[in-house]
Amino acid sequence: MNEANYVGLPPAEDISIVGIRDQFQALDNFNRVFAIKPGDRVLFLADPLLDPRVIQAVNGIVRSRGATMRIYMEPSTRVTEIPQNIRGLLQDATFVVSTWFCSIIDPxxxxLRREGQRWVKITYFRNLDLLKTPQARFPIDIVGELARATAARYPLGEAFDLHFTDERGSDFRIHFTPEMREKQLGTNRWRGKMTADEPGSYVHYLPTHGPNLWDHNSVNNDLSVSTKMSGVLYPQWAIGFKRPFEERIGVHFDGEYVSSVEGESEDAVILREMLVGGRMIEGGGCGFNPKAPRHTVYPAGSNAPGALHFGIDLVKPSDYIRRVMPDWEEPPIHMDLVTLDSTVHAGPNMLIDKGFLCALRDPKVVELAAQYGDPIELLEVPVY
Known part of the structure; x- marks a missing residue:
């Protein structure tokens, strides 16, 4: 009996048969996201560690559509503000592709986006071989529908709390006014716009990182405006740590700022030195691509549906980050805390149930997914 050959599952798909199919599906997503138009003046903000084939891939689209492209390179992606000497180049561009950290926050x-400039941020497309991954070929229209279905769960016309809990004891609230809700959900990604075709677009490629459950879009990116929030988070993991935490580490907040970090382990000591005094800038960065790897948190948090990262800007650069991630795509003044099993409510409405994005079973999402294949396989079979 020990020598018998048991076969209970189908063999893996033959890459020689399905590889071309998968390649063209991913390329179609790529071409749609980079919605460059004839006459566009494209500026590519690059860095030395970016796969040069990525630049050439974008340049191919530029040339095929009768547009032009300039390339500007900084020594790293960790650019915290647009350098003075290229402001004119940036202002002249109609379409920007960027690896730089400051892309979302620089005034x-x-x-320029408010004036109509279109952007694609490529934090998750630093190597052309990523086109071969399941997340690259996952239908972008479904990603957009997941964002819209999640947005629909935010209560309309009333104040509410975004409430984060988990089995470790997290109890964290972010207060929303009706006006904050409208501003937060009015951004193009919350409206499910996955392609950079409309004025003011800001999208990610690969199309994995959905919109944040809360960020300063809710106050028109005015960092002088404070949002009412408080409580404690017990993250499972953080960027720059080799494996999830063994200790239950508590990160306490007083408003937007970290007031204390509880714990005795070496990881807790590192986080306490790093985080105290830091400011929350992403309250639940959420994944929306069902084929994004769930347990891959580098470079900026897992992008699997329902996985969350909480972005905190630090008081000072972290020596720990500089030691363990000297070439990290983000500067050492930022840290992402990660949870994979949060439950999140917007008022009475559940957004995430123990790490499962509830919109995955929304009837509109399932109906759309059925146009592309088996909804269960597309939406609920994770990649680890």
Missing amino acids: LCIQ
């Missing part, structure tokens, strides 16, 4: 970038 000039924000203003």
Whole structure:
């Protein structure tokens, strides 16, 4: 009996048969996201560690559509503000592709998008071989529908709390006013726009990182405006740590700022030195691509549906980050705490149930997924 050959599952798909199919599905997503138009003036903000084939891939689209492209490279992605000497180049561009950290927060970038400039951020597309992954070929229209279905669960016309809990004891609340809700959900990604085709677009490629459950879009990116929030988070993991935490580490907040970190382990000591005094800037960065690897948190948190990362800007650069991630795509003044099993309510409505994004079973999402294949396989079979 020990020598018998048991076969209970089908063999893996033959890559020689399905490889071309998968490649063209991913390329179709790629071409749609980079919605470059004839006459566009494209500026590519690059860094030395970016796979040069990525630049050439984008340049191919530029050339095929009768547009032009300039490439500007900084020494790393950890650019915290647009350098003075390229402001003119940036202002002249109509379409920007960027690896730089400051892309979302620099006031000039924000203003140019308000004036109609279109952006694709490629934090998750630093190697052309990523086109071969399941997340690259997952239908972007379903990703957009998941964002819209989640947005629909935010209570309309009333104040509410975004409430984060988990089995470790997290109890963290972010207060929303009706006006904050409208501003937060009015951004193009919350409206499910996955392609950079409309004025003011800001999208990610690969199309994995959905919109944040809360960020400063809710106050028009005015960092002088404080949002009412408080409580404690017990993250399972953080960027730059080799494996999830063994100790139950508590990160306490007083408003937007970290007031204390509880715990005795070496990881807790590192986080306490790093985080106390830091400011929350992403209250639940959420994944929306069902084929994004769930247990891959580098470079900026898992992007699997229902996995969350909490972005905190630090008081000072972290020596720990500089030691363990000298070439990290983000500067050492930022840290992402990760939870994979949070439950999140917006008022009475559940957004995430123990790490499962509830919108995955929304009837509109399932109906759309059925146009592309088996909804269960597409939406509920994770990648680890």
